[in-house]
Amino acid sequence: MDFVHEHxxxxxxxxxxxxxxxxxxxxIRGACTPEAPTVELGSGPGFFKEAHPDIVATDVFxxxxxxxxxxxxxxxxxDASIANLxxxxxxxxxxxxxxxxxxxxxxxxPKGRLVMIEPWLSLSGYTxxxxxxxxxxxxxxxxxDPFTGLKDPMEGNAALPYVYFRSDGVFFGLGLPxxxxxxxxxxxxxxLLTGGFSGPSLTPLLPVARVLEPYLCRFPRLFSTRCLIVxxxxx
Numbered sequence: 702m703d704f705v706h707e708h709x710x711x712x713x714x715x716x717x718x719x720x721x722x723x724x725x726x727x728x729i730r731g732a733c734t735p736e737a738p739t740v741e742l743g744s745g746p747g748f749f750k751e752a753h754p755d756i757v758a759t760d761v762f763x764x765x766x767x768x769x770x771x772x773x774x775x776x777x778x779x780d781a782s783i784a785n786l787x788x789x790x791x792x793x794x795x796x797x798x799x800x801x802x803x804x805x806x807x808x809x810x811p812k813g814r815l816v817m818i819e820p821w822l823s824l825s826g827y828t829x830x831x832x833x834x835x836x837x838x839x840x841x842x843x844x845x846d847p848f849t850g851l852k853d854p855m856e857g858n859a860a861l862p863y864v865y866f867r868s869d870g871v872f873f874g875l876g877l878p879x880x881x882x883x884x885x886x887x888x889x890x891x892x893l894l895t896g897g898f899s900g901p902s903l904t905p906l907l908p909v910a911r912v913l914e915p916y917l918c919r920f921p922r923l924f925s926t927r928c929l930i931v932x933x934x935x936x
Contacts, residue, residue: 704745704855705745705764705766708745708898711898711899712748712898715896717891717894717902717904718895718897718898718902719748720891721892721895722748722789724891725789725892725927726748726752726753726789727752728818729749729787729789729818729929730752730753730756730787732816732883732929732931733787733814734784734785734812734813736784737755737784738756738757738784739753739755739756739783739785739786739787740756740759740783740785740786740787741756741759741786741787741788742759742786742787742791743773743791744758744759744760744766745760746766747767749787749789750768759771761773761854762854773791773795773801773804774795774801774804775804776804776808778808779808780807781808781809781810781811781813782810783809783810783813784809785814785816786808786809786814786816787817788816788817789817790818790820790857791817791819792817792865793836793857793860793861793862794856794857796846796847796848796852798844798845798847798861798865799844799845799875802815802872802875802877802932803875805932806877806878806879806934809934810934811934811935812933812936813933813934814882814932814933814934815879815931815932815934816929816931816932817862817929818927818928818930819861819928819930820838820859820860820862820926820927820928821862821863821886821921821925821927822838822840822859822863823921823922823923823926824923824924825888825923825924825925825926826924826926829893829926830859830860830926834859835899836856836857836858837856837858837859837860838858838859838860839858839860840860840863844864844865847861862928866881866884866928878934878935879933879935880933880935881931881932882932882933883930883931884930885929886925886927886928887914887921887927887928888917888918888924888926888927889925889926890910890913890914890924890926891907891910891911893910893926894906894907894910895907
């Protein structure tokens with residue numbers, strides 16, 4: 702769990718990173734239903750919980766920032782017991798995404814929501830994730846079993862959310878009692894300029910990025926690197 706300590710160290714040193722992620726947390730929380738409980742999957746260093754203390758933070762490993770150990774593909778919750786499942790940059794790490802979606806459908810209450818922000822493949826998004834990001838980005842990988850061999854939990858494929866949730870994506874052929882109620886690609890430029898948890902920050906450009914962001918979002922096929930995806934459980 703070294704990454705938890707590394708991410709918390711970067712978080713403490715980079716106020717622009719904190720601001721960018723809190724905006725993402727607020728965007729996710731704002732798309733949830735007002736009911737409880739709201740469960741975060743893949744809590745990592747616990748930053749979402751710090752921003753929104755009412756959620757239940759879970760992770761696949763036991764560590765001080767997770768209240769509960771939960772495997773996303775075998776959730777430890779009763780049927781129809783959860784109002785909202787939330788996650789940030791988790792779906793594209795899952796070894797069996799369809800298994801997770803079936804589990805989400807099982808545990809969500811009627812009209813409960815699965816809300817996530819994930820990488821998205823516009824022209825610029827694909828370029829960034831394919832050539833400039835540390836994770837893989839392979840739209841041609843088998844969508845039902847995208848990782849081969851023994852998978853490291855931090856291994857990801859940034860193409861998976863696009864493969865599943867685009868207008869003709871894999872999700873629509875699964876027959877699950879879930880429907881997409883929101884799919885909002887956005888540029889994520891302020892987040893990009895923070896350098897993330899390991900890269901250098903370009904903080905002098907952040908004011909310009911915030912001005913440009915709404916204009917870039919008008920052209921999602923060109924400039925999106927992120928997408929808010931909201932699935933709702935049918936009644």
